[in-house]
């Protein structure tokens with residue numbers, strides 16, 4: 001897939017009304033070649049100005065949560081459900097999400113990530129393809145198209161404060177990020193075990209071939 005061509009197309013996209021009010025399209029940060037994809041909602045004021053997702057206060061909190069599980073932005077792709085800022089930071093509208101769907105789908109199909117972290121309701125509903133709200137969805141790992149999905153609150157919700165089931169929103173997010181660490185470690189261990197098994201069978205095949213030619 002020519003993801004660079006799709007990015008170029010996105011950067012000049014006029015498929016929905018947000019093209020009229022955005023400063024620039026916000027494509028991604030981090031690396032689309034990593035195994036973790038983090039999906040937010042939509043660019044805000046700072047992101048629209050800088051062209052980079054999660055550069056404001058919510059982004060700083062995201063960086064902190066990533067650091068707590070030994071990850072940084074270079075080890076993940078950071079994207080949004082919609083690539084242009086809604087005026088006044090209003091919620092994305094359904095037709096805007098649909099117009100933008102091919103771009104996020106292309107990013108995910110290119111990446112085939114091991115783990116997808118969905119931040120808040122819009123990303124969670126998009127990925128789980130279900131109307132379930134984030135408060136009910138979080139705290140669990142879901143399987144979709146070969147990836148482990150870990151839904152959590154949007155960092156902006158944690159910045160607003162508030163409590164959830166006896167713990168603060170930020171601590172609930174910390175729990176969810178620990179789930180991400182566990183899933184990554186488990187998937188890595190499983191991949192290593194698979195690689196070891198296939199090396200053994202290649203060695204066995206090699207031995208058979210030697211016999212055959214011998």
Ligand code: URA
Pocket residue numbers: 040041042043044047052053054055058080
């Ligand atoms: N909130 C989001 O959902 N995405 C951003 O890029 C910034 C803030």
